Amino acid sequence: MTLDAFLPEHKRTIYCGRIRPEHVGKEVVLCGWVHRRRDHGGLVFVDLRDREGLVQVVINPEGSAEAHAKADALRVEYVLSVRGTVRRRPPGTENPSLPTGDVEVAAATLAILNESRPIPFSLDEDSDVAENVRLKYRYLDLRRPSIQAMFVRRARLARAVREYFFENGFLEVETPVLTKSTPEGARDYLVPSRVNPGMFYALPQSPQLFKQILMMAGYDRYAQIVKCFRDEDLRADRQPEFTQIDVEMSFIDRDDIFTMMEGLMARVFREVLDVTVARPIPRMGYREAMDRFGVDKPDTRFALEIADYTGLLSAAGFRVFSEIAAKGGVIRGITVPGLAESSRSELAALEEVAKIGGAAGLAWFKATDKGLASPLAKFFKEEQLAALREKSGAKAGDLILVVADTFDVACASLGRLRLHLGEKLGMIDKSLYHLLWVTDFPLLEWDKEEKRWSAMHHPFTAPLDEDLPLLATDPGSVRAKAYDMVLNGSEIGGGSIRIHRKDVQSRMFQLLDIDPDAARLKFGFLLEALEFGAPPHGGIAFGLDRLAMIFSGAKSLRDVIAFPKTQKATCLMTDAPSMVDVEQLRELSIRVTVPEKR
C-alpha cells in the first residue's frame, strides 16, 4: 500500500481527546493512532487516539468515497491524519464512558501516514501482559493511556518542584556525571578514562559532595533534579539509575529544612493530587519509630502498634523467653483484632512472615471469654497471663502475636507482620497520605563483617550537639542531625545537617577507621574546602521516582520510569548492557577476564 506524505494540511488543529460538544460544526484536523476499528462494510468507525484521549471518527462512503476506500486498509496502530467536521452523535448512540462520547468527527479526508505490524500485545487497559513483553516493546506500552497519565503526572510533579524552588530563591546548578569514586556507600558504576589509561570515573551515587562544595562556594540555596547511580541489587522500589530532588542550604538548622520542605510537599500535593498537606508534618524520633512500628519508615495510616512484654514474660516460666531476655533480647508483640479463630495453617503462614524478618518462631495467645489460650499458657502463671492480656488490650476474639529475639530481629519480624496484617485485614485507608519526619537517627552503625563503625547516613553528617561527648565514650549511642521523610510507609527523602568544621570531620573519619591518608586521597578536596570558610549547611534529597510512584498508585518504580531496567539491571528494549568491540576495549586499556560463553 502507498502511504500518504505528511503535508501542511495534515497538521493537527486539536487533540483527539480534547474534542467536546462546544466544537460541534467546526472543521478539525486530528493526528493519532488507530485505537480500534469497527468496519460495518459501509460505515467504518475508527477510534483515533493521541496523548489526550480518543475520539470516534466516522467514515461514510456517501460523505467521502475516497476516505472510505482507504479505511478498508486501516488496522490497529496505523498513524492517521483525519480532516473532518465535529458533530453531535445521533441520539441514542452517545457513549457516556468516553469524555468525547457525545460527539464524533465525520471524516472528509483521511491520510495514512504510516502503517503498523500487528502489535504483539493489546493496548487495552484491562489486558494483563507479562512485563518482559511490555518492556521489550516499551514504545508500545508507553502508548497506553493509563501509562501516559503517569508520565503526565510525573512531569507535573517535576514542574511543581522546579517552580517552588525557583520562587524560593534556589539556584539550579548542574553537577558532574563523570566524577570520583568514593569509599562507603553503594557500589559505584565505573567509567574508564581513555586519556588516562587504567583510571576510572565513577557515576555519582548522589551529588552529595558537590552540593556541599557549592555551599562553601557561597551559593547558599541549591536545588537540582538529578540522576543518581548505584550499582546494587534491584527491588520493586529500587532502580540502578534514579532521579533525586537534591537540595542544600546554608546558614540554616534542621527546622529551616523542615519548614522549607514542608512547603515543597504542600505545593506538590496541591499541584499533583489536589490534596492539602497538614503542616507542620509530624515528627518522630528514630527510636520511637522502631519501638512502636519496628521500622524507621512507619506507615502511620493504621495502628497495630508493637508492645513490649520483655519484663512481663521473661520472669520465670518459659525458658526460651527468659534466656533471650537474659542475653539482652526483647519480647514484643502485636495484638491483632478478630484473629483468635485462626487455624493452624493460618498461624503457620503468619509465622513464615515473621521468619522473613529473622525470627526463629512466632508465639501466639488467643484471647477468649475465659482468658488467654496458647500452647505456651502452661509455662506462665495466671497473673502473668492476666497482665499480658491487660497490657495488650486484647479483647475476646483478638490474637496476640509474640516474637522473642534480639531488638533488631524483633523489630524486623513484627514490623513486617504488622504491615502484612494491616494490608490483609484491610486496615489501611488507601485514600490517606500520611507524611512523617523521622529524626535523630543513630550517627553510626556497627559493621559486623568489617568490624568497624560505619556512617548510617553518610560520613559528613553532623552529630547532635548534646551527643558530642559520647563520640569518645559510646559512639553507638550518638544521634545524628539526620532526618528522613516518610510517606505511607515509604522513605521518600532523607538528609542531614552537615559537618562544617574540619576538626569534627577529621574525628568522624577517625571513628570510621578511615585513616588520614586515605581520607585525603578520597575526600581531600572537601577537607581542604572546609579550611577555607565553610558555612554551616545542610540539605536533603527526595526520590522523585518514588514520589511519582506513590502519586500514581504504581506498584513498581518501573511503571513511572520511561525506560526502566529489569531486576538483572538490563534494558529489554535496547539489550543494554552488551559486549563491546575488542578495539574499544584496547583503546581503554581494559582486558575482560570473563570467559566467553560457548
Add this chain to the structure above:
RNA sequence: GGGGUGGUAGUUAAGCUGGUUAUAACGCCGGCCUGUCACGCCGGAGGCCGCGGGUUCAAGUCCCGUCCACCCCGCCA
C-alpha cells in the same frame, strides 16, 4: 550469594495420577455487514510446550541442570 513464584500459539490462560492429532478466548488472515463503540456473523491459518540432559515402551506432564521475568533476604552512606 540465598529463598520463593512463573515460563504452553502474537497475547492471556487450561492441560489432573505420564498415554491417540496439545485446548480455549482474544488477536491475526479471508469473506459478509450503514450507527457501532470489547460491533456482529461465516470460514481459515497459527506451536522448538524457555533451553539442555536424564528416567520411561511413551514426557508439556517426572528428575537434574541452565536461562529469562517477577517478589523477597543479604546489599542499597
